[in-house]
Amino acid sequence: MADSAQAQKLVYLVTGGCGFLGEHVVRMLLQREPRLGELRVFDLHLGPWLEELKTGPVRVTAIQGDVTQAHEVAAAVAGAHVVIHTAGLVDVFGRASPKTIHEVNVQGTRNVIEACVQTGTRFLVYTSSMEVVGPNTKGHPFYRGNEDTPYEAVHRHPYPCSKALAEWLVLEANGREVCGGLPLVTCALRPTGIYGEGHQIMRDFYRQGLRLGGRLFRAIPASVEHGRVYVGNVAWMHVLAARELERRAARMGGQVYFCYDGSPYKSYEDFNMEFLGPCGLRLVGTRPLVPYWLLVFLAALNVLLQWLLRPLLLYAPLLNPYTLAMANTTFTVSTDKAQRHFGYEPLFSWEDSRTRTILWVQATGGSAQ
Ligand SMILES: NC(=O)c1ccc[n+]([C@@H]2O[C@H](COP(=O)([O-])OP(=O)(O)OC[C@H]3O[C@@H](n4cnc5c(N)ncnc54)[C@H](O)[C@@H]3O)[C@@H](O)[C@H]2O)c1
Numbered sequence: 258m259a260d261s262a263q264a265q266k267l268v269y270l271v272t273g274g275c276g277f278l279g280e281h282v283v284r285m286l287l288q289r290e291p292r293l294g295e296l297r298v299f300d301l302h303l304g305p306w307l308e309e310l311k312t313g314p315v316r317v318t319a320i321q322g323d324v325t326q327a328h329e330v331a332a333a334v335a336g337a338h339v340v341i342h343t344a345g346l347v348d349v350f351g352r353a354s355p356k357t358i359h360e361v362n363v364q365g366t367r368n369v370i371e372a373c374v375q376t377g378t379r380f381l382v383y384t385s386s387m388e389v390v391g392p393n394t395k396g397h398p399f400y401r402g403n404e405d406t407p408y409e410a411v412h413r414h415p416y417p418c419s420k421a422l423a424e425w426l427v428l429e430a431n432g433r434e435v436c437g438g439l440p441l442v443t444c445a446l447r448p449t450g451i452y453g454e455g456h457q458i459m460r461d462f463y464r465q466g467l468r469l470g471g472r473l474f475r476a477i478p479a480s481v482e483h484g485r486v487y488v489g490n491v492a493w494m495h496v497l498a499a500r501e502l503e504r505r506a507a508r509m510g511g512q513v514y515f516c517y518d519g520s521p522y523k524s525y526e527d528f529n530m531e532f533l534g535p536c537g538l539r540l541v542g543t544r545p546l547v548p549y550w551l552l553v554f555l556a557a558l559n560v561l562l563q564w565l566l567r568p569l570l571l572y573a574p575l576l577n578p579y580t581l582a583m584a585n586t587t588f589t590v591s592t593d594k595a596q597r598h599f600g601y602e603p604l605f606s607w608e609d610s611r612t613r614t615i616l617w618v619q620a621t622g623g624s625a626q
């Protein structure tokens with residue numbers, strides 16, 4: 258990709274390009290990547306909105322495919338200069354089996370890496386997650402930590418285990434020779450809890466509040482801080498990392514970067530109320546209204562019910578032992594590594610991120626969209 262931006266038009270591939278984050282990455286590339294000649298959007302489920310993108314100057318190629326199928330991935334990667342790999346099964350609610358989570362998140366990532374090596378694609382940005390680090394199974398807080406903060410990353414849940422292994426595979430692949438004899442350059446970005454337009458969990462909380470007469474009931478102490486990051490800034494970090502990966506290969510190759518911006522540190526529930534409050538909801542209680550032991554019991558009961566009902570229907574509530582532990586464990590990051598390594602600065606201020614998210618929640622009105 259060494260030619261000048263004006264001379265060479267590049268081919269980008271975004272896996273998971275129709276997902277919550279993926280769609281923002283796709284749109285951000287079209288808006289802010291001048292070298293883009295073709296944008297390939299690879300996803301198991303293609304969104305109808307892709308059609309509107311095909312009228313612009315950049316060739317947008319929608320590819321319906323499965324990252325667990327190596328041949329489909331290889332066909333999509335062939336000829337691409339850059340791959341942004343966001344596709345993944347984001348499941349902490351027991352909807353998918355551990356096997357399926359592993360197949361998608363780990364084997365799917367292996368397939369992307371091998372496709373890059375076999376077809377000669379040299380630049381790979383992987384969407385990892387904060388959960389590669391924590392919270393760990395011991396509930397140790399991670400308070401304003403960075404990429405170098407010592408922390409005992411111990412996981413049992415299939416999702417964080419899969420993200421940790423996939424990230425390791427990506428970083429381990431850095432420097433491998435690809436077809437054509439040049440080295441593969443990889444990096445991994447670790448978003449904390451992403452919020453913004455298209456965040457389905459936020460929409461679920463909004464709908465839950467509407468069903469409860471405009472109220473949500475505090476279940477988590479306000480003192481438990483959760484790092485959150487706006488989806489537009491996460492998308493921008495992906496675009497910038499992909500752009501700078503060639504020029505700064507020696508520094509960025511094999512590195513991990515937390516995704517961060519100016520979003521405030523708050524409890525998960527209080528942070529959500531930054532958006533749900535202006536949409537008419539009220540968080541009842543300055544302290545948890547339910548004793549923790551009862552939440553633990555209800556979370557365990559949900560696991561039992563999910564298991565009993567599975568032959569009949571998928572029962573996958575928000576509350577389970579893993580989500581309760583996550584919600585109850587402080588995990589916040591404070592870092593500038595992405596700024597130091599490739600000049601990242603958030604594109605959207607907190608105020609702008611908040612306004613955009615509020616407008617989206619209001620527009621969905623709790624609808625299924
Ligand atoms: N949402 C968050 O808070 C968050 C935080 C940190 C990291 N992440 C990571 O960001 C990435 C995107 O997450 P998201 O929140 O946008 O989830 P999402 O479910 O909205 O998007 C994932 C996309 O991947 C696609 N996909 C799933 N399985 C596939 C397969 N087998 N083949 C091809 N495509 C497949 C889905 O169809 C979907 O469009 C994931 O890798 C996730 O681990 C998300």
Ligand SMILES: CC(C)[C@@H](O)CC[C@@H](C)[C@H]1CC[C@H]2[C@@H]3[C@H](O)C=C4C[C@@H](O)CC[C@]4(C)[C@H]3CC[C@]12C
Pocket residue numbers: 347349386387388449450451458476477525526575576579580581583584
């Ligand atoms: C029912 C209550 C206890 C309620 O407060 C539960 C909230 C719970 C659903 C969320 C609390 C923390 C969230 C996770 C966190 O934001 C980071 C994540 C990493 C990302 O890779 C995927 C999403 C998630 C696991 C996110 C999921 C929802 C929470 C567990």
